[in-house]
Amino acid sequence: MAHTSAEIRNVTLIGAGGAGKTTLAESLLHHCKVTTRKGSVEEKNTVTDWDDEEKERQHSILATPVHMRWDGRHINLIDTPGALDYVGEAVCGLAASETALLCINAHDGVSVATRRLFRSARDLGMACVIAITRLEFDNVDAHALVEQIQSTIGERAVPINLPNCFGHDVTDVTDIFADDIPEDLQEAAAKYRQQVTDRVVECDDDLLESYFETGEVSPEDLAAAFPRALRQGNIVPVLHVSSSKDVGLKKLLEFITHDCPSSSSRAGAALRKAEDADGNAVEVAADGPFAAQVWKMHVDPHMGKVAYLRVWSGSLPSKTQFVVSRTGETERIGDLLELQGKDMKAVGAAAAGDIVGVAKVDDIQIGDTVSDGTINWAFAPIPTPVPKVTLAIEVKNRNDEAKLGPELTKLDESDPTFVAEREDATGEMVVRGMSTLHIDTMLRRMARRKVETVTRTPRVPYLETIQMKGEAMYRHKKQSGGRGQFAEVHLRIEPLPRGEKFEFVDEVVGGTIPRQFIPAVEKGVIETCTQGVIAGYPFVDVRAIVHFGKFHDVDSDEHSFKLAASQAFRAAVQSAKPVLLEPIMKVEIDVPSRFLGDISGDLNSRRGRILGMNQEGDTSIIEAHVPLSEMMQYSTELRSLTAGEGDYSFHLDHYDVVPAHLTSDIIAKHKAELATA
Numbered sequence: 001m002a003h004t005s006a007e008i009r010n011v012t013l014i015g016a017g018g019a020g021k022t023t024l025a026e027s028l029l030h031h032c033k034v035t036t037r038k039g040s041v042e043e044k045n046t047v048t049d050w051d052d053e054e055k056e057r058q059h060s061i062l063a064t065p066v067h068m069r070w071d072g073r074h075i076n077l078i079d080t081p082g083a084l085d086y087v088g089e090a091v092c093g094l095a096a097s098e099t100a101l102l103c104i105n106a107h108d109g110v111s112v113a114t115r116r117l118f119r120s121a122r123d124l125g126m127a128c129v130i131a132i133t134r135l136e137f138d139n140v141d142a143h144a145l146v147e148q149i150q151s152t153i154g155e156r157a158v159p160i161n162l163p164n165c166f167g168h169d170v171t172d173v174t175d176i177f178a179d180d181i182p183e184d185l186q187e188a189a190a191k192y193r194q195q196v197t198d199r200v201v202e203c204d205d206d207l208l209e210s211y212f213e214t215g216e217v218s219p220e221d222l223a224a225a226f227p228r229a230l231r232q233g234n235i236v237p238v239l240h241v242s243s244s245k246d247v248g249l250k251k252l253l254e255f256i257t258h259d260c261p262s263s264s265s266r267a268g269a270a271l272r273k274a275e276d277a278d279g280n281a282v283e284v285a286a287d288g289p290f291a292a293q294v295w296k297m298h299v300d301p302h303m304g305k306v307a308y309l310r311v312w313s314g315s316l317p318s319k320t321q322f323v324v325s326r327t328g329e330t331e332r333i334g335d336l337l338e339l340q341g342k343d344m345k346a347v348g349a350a351a352a353g354d355i356v357g358v359a360k361v362d363d364i365q366i367g368d369t370v371s372d373g374t375i376n377w378a379f380a381p382i383p384t385p386v387p388k389v390t391l392a393i394e395v396k397n398r399n400d401e402a403k404l405g406p407e408l409t410k411l412d413e414s415d416p417t418f419v420a421e422r423e424d425a426t427g428e429m430v431v432r433g434m435s436t437l438h439i440d441t442m443l444r445r446m447a448r449r450k451v452e453t454v455t456r457t458p459r460v461p462y463l464e465t466i467q468m469k470g471e472a473m474y475r476h477k478k479q480s481g482g483r484g485q486f487a488e489v490h491l492r493i494e495p496l497p498r499g500e501k502f503e504f505v506d507e508v509v510g511g512t513i514p515r516q517f518i519p520a521v522e523k524g525v526i527e528t529c530t531q532g533v534i535a536g537y538p539f540v541d542v543r544a545i546v547h548f549g550k551f552h553d554v555d556s557d558e559h560s561f562k563l564a565a566s567q568a569f570r571a572a573v574q575s576a577k578p579v580l581l582e583p584i585m586k587v588e589i590d591v592p593s594r595f596l597g598d599i600s601g602d603l604n605s606r607r608g609r610i611l612g613m614n615q616e617g618d619t620s621i622i623e624a625h626v627p628l629s630e631m632m633q634y635s636t637e638l639r640s641l642t643a644g645e646g647d648y649s650f651h652l653d654h655y656d657v658v659p660a661h662l663t664s665d666i667i668a669k670h671k672a673e674l675a676t677a
Contacts, residue, residue, distance in 0.1 A: 463655060
């Protein structure tokens, strides 16, 4: 890697599916003479879509880095998927760069995915650039397209070059500050020049004051201030490009190399947040001690686990070691790997700004900070979204049972939006992902490794509790020759505030239950809470008070008191108005405004309670509380309701009482399962 940190430009391609990101990456690689011919998604021979699943589906699934040189600069380009099913890969790719290049298909315009990905880039504090692609498409209203972009992203989005036309005849793009602007573009160029000037001078107080006094700003001053305005988010430049016609590629490369931030000009707390052990913000200087963050994990069939690092400060030699902040362990590493799609080449060292791979480091995860061991801080976690869809999973072939856990762990480690875990409330092994398509894609990888699985709708993780005080006693007595069993336990129970879980209180006086048996009483109640009383779900938010009992000098033992306590608790529950609690999710749904009525009606049918609505451009954002049981297949159903244009996110907000008519159905189903077990 014969380049310095100041020469590096890191750019992540984002945008909705069909925006032409992979095609653009392929064209830029060819234009920079990295490849001898341009591959295509249709021919399944692009550098970035190299995975078998990507070739089969003909769209990106993984975030894939490539690199090229242009005008003395080293450009790292990360191609990311556009489908929100794989948004975790896109967000992780953004976390490795300074600049987000948002591709917008000239024909399709701005979609929900476009807005969602742009918001992710802004949340990370990145410099953002827009590339309008597919200029060769006919029937594009250029003015309406820019208006749509500005209504979604804001007036900060301003074109800085314009195509001579849209459609098959497009041949060139012209800078709005050029001297030889075609006559038919001069009016639009003048309007956008004014908008650019207004946005840029706002980032420099001296320049702004001079502009107010004279009404003018020199081209040199404007050019000098432009990169700062870009870094600060004052302006989102809009460029035009046609990969199929090789139009605008040179202009885009010139913009990336001359105006986009380098690691040395952008590194710091404002971009990649870091905190010390006390939660205080730490500014990361590019020339500080070595520190990098893991932004991607990949399991290579030949090299094993490969961690993709973005170096933010200092340098890392090959064949050395680093410290993983999360574990405190020192890990030895072999060769550093320069990444070009699926190809990896050993390099001697990595400097601030570099993106490299490290193989065969086992205890490392996405988001981990690695360093030379001298720092006392860590990078903030990468803000990946919470998985939305949960499926129960089991192997097709019982002989593969032992392989399931390790294989799921590999998938879990490779994608932060894919989670495999045992559900405590139901005992099921479940997998969670962004959509059924996302989960299917992940499990197909496992199937290629000869572990086939089946999935089904999981049980809802209900909880059980009581609504009033209750009391009961139970006498356990068994005599069948020889030593018998005897214990009598008197319990009172009462509800605790939501979230308090369990409390055991010993109020026994006078030795009616000997001290050595009190732990057995508590254990009996706890085990019953774990198993559930009314429908087989964990019992929570209850205080159990043992206040009296009886024992036998010979026949009483721990087992007898545990059984008596369990049955006393069950009896007390029946007198205390037991109920089921269901998880209530806080849901945020983003849909084009024309679907607002359909979505609102659908939420009402799901027992949802709408909390509020906001408008961003032509997108409506709905916030609601909805029971999890009504959201199990929502990813697929929202896609159907909105023709694939809707998106949503949710998280657990609270638990609430299940309506009585639904509770009786759940209890009946549980009894039926017990009868057939």
